[in-house]
Amino acid sequence: MGSKVGQHSISFSRPPVITVGTTIVGPIEGKGPLAQTFDWILEDLLFGEKSWEKAERKMLQESAKLALKKRNLQEQDVDFFLAGDLLNQTVSSNYAARCLGIPFWGLFGACATFVEAMLLGSMIIDGGFASKVLLAASSHHNTAERQFRFPTEQGNQRPMTSQWTVTGSGALLLEDNGEGPRITLGTVGKVVDLGISDVNNMGAAMAPAAASTLISHFQDTGTGPNSYDLILTGDLGKVGREVLKELLKKRGYLVEDNLNDCGLLIYDLEKQDMHAGGSGCGCCAVVFSGLLLSQLREKQFHKVLLVATGALMSPAIVQQGETIPGIAHAVVIESG
Amino acid sequence: MKFLLAFLVGGAICTIGQLLMDLTRSSITPAHILVGYVTGGAILSALGLYQPLVDLGGAGAVIPLSGFGHSLAQGAIEAARIKGLLGAFSGGLEATAVGIAAAVVFGYVMAVIFNPRG
Amino acid sequence: MNQQQKRQREMQEEYRELIQEIKPKPPVLRNCILAFTVGGLICLVGQIFLHLYSTQGLGVKEARAATAATMIFLGALLTGLGIYDVIGKYGGAGSIVPITGFANSIVAPAMEFKREGFIFGVGARIFTTAGPVLVYGFLISVLIGIIYYLVH
Secondary structure (H helix, E strand, C coil): CCEEECCCEEECCCCCEEEEEEEEECHHHHCCCCHHHCCEECCCCCCCCCCHHHHHHHHHHHHHHHHHHHCCCCHHHCCEEEEEECCHHHHHHHHHHHHHCCCEEEECECECHHHHHHHHHHHHHHCCCCCEEEEEEEECHHHHHHHHCCCCCCCCCCCCCCCEECCEEEEEEEECCCCCCEEEEEECCCCECCCCCCCCCHHHHHHHHHHHHHHHHHHHHCCCHHHCCEEEECCCHHHHHHHHHHHHHHCCCCCCCCEEEHHHHCCCCCCCCCCCCEECHHHHHHHHHHHHHHHHHCCCCCEEEEEEEEECCCHHHHHCCCCCCEEEEEEEEECC | CHHHHHHHHHHHHHHHHHHHHHHCCCCCCHHHHHHHHHHHHHHHHHCCCCHHHHHHHCHHHHCEHHHHHHHHHHHHHHHHHHHCHHHHHHHHHHHHHHHHHHHHHHHHHHHHHCCCCC | CHHHHHHHHHHHHHHHHHHHHHCCCCCHHHHHHHHHHHHHHHHHHHHHHHHHHHHCCCCHHHHHHHHHHHHHHHHHHHHHCCCHHHHHHHHCHHHHCEHHHHHHHHHHHHHHCHHHCHHHHHHHHCCCCHHHHHHHHHHHHHHHHHHHHHHC
């Protein structure tokens, strides 16, 4: 059985294997540089449904089903289903779980949800409580916009620091044995708040959490930035990434070439006019389950530190004058 | 000439709004801008400072939402002069009734006919 | 407790300064030129209607009201067609401040929340932005009327 390492980290003695990864994305993501790495690119944001919320739910559901199909499994072959999304009461996940009928844990960690699910899924498997865990996370640009900001048809100008919520859902199947990349370590993040209240600058709200989790991880495991082929953050975007580098530098960690961000990978920022980059639970989920998983399988990378960051933002609470806390969870994936 | 002035005055009034959005706190939304323009326009109008702008710019001063504030203020003042205290209550609404009814009717009709594209 | 709060506040202040340094500045000049042009053009269209209605024999006030109603119609229509948000992306305040922007702020939420029904969806959301505008507009108007009444 795994054990706790240092103050915040967990090491797995029987590292779970990521056997399958699936991705579904919206049309804009499908026109981006990662188009080749996605399983399914939607032609429109409604996905044949009557509302965007129903479309997001269907996306999450279909990405989970596709994972089962790729592995020739039935719903009852999977022990647990872990999923989360950005909507109130995590409705997309709840309704997807209603359809799948697999014992379910609904998670909310804002855009850090996907890695939260990877961490918990790995703990469940390593603890011997399950042999197969299915996990998924989704976001949808239009459902998020209207819940967190403005109606989509409102003619307002997005500031340069704003990020574009990814329409997409990614799912992974974790198993106790098999071939593929393995999750060997994890670091659980603390909620960190350095007083950002700008709802259009999520990167700045999340960067301190990313720095906190990374530093805990390095301290707990005795590693440093150079111990990894790639440190991939979830959706800090252009602004958040610069801030993270600066915060790490202050603490004596220099990170340069091996730091990348899912929010920067998923779009062509110049051509697609995405300002600071992509965001949302789906961002990290589709970039990891698509691009990263295949790169790990092909052994282009041997050891990757995935750090998903979430801005724990509630419009009502921000209107009451509160600032926006952030959280970040990390997992180490080795190509095995 | 009237058309050029409308363009210039209207453009200038909008530019002030852009500066407010770009240079002040990030929590300024379109709703704040619109509320600010209506109340600001009404106050300027009550002080007699908005009418000259309307005389100069025509639609350039009427079409921005400060022009809506101007109508509200002038309606209230005129009705208060003629009808007294009751007029102070009814004047603003009377002067802007066409615009408000148009906003609700056209707004409703368009919202029912069309669906958002995202 | 006080010490800790003070340290926290210092850290936040320091962090805010860092963000100000790093965050990309809005292209103010470009935004202003666009706002000026878009706002000016919308008002120019308004002037054309005002001219038309005046020459059709409407009085000054009636012509203005008709112009406002026409512009509201256009703003609402362009929102329904999905064009106004594109204008807004470039025009910024130039498309928010004119009365067409007011129409946009009425149609956008009403249309988007239609899926939640006609009472709590369309009916309630239609006033998301228009509500505050009307509330403060009426308040200030009545206040001005009362002050005028008291002074004269």
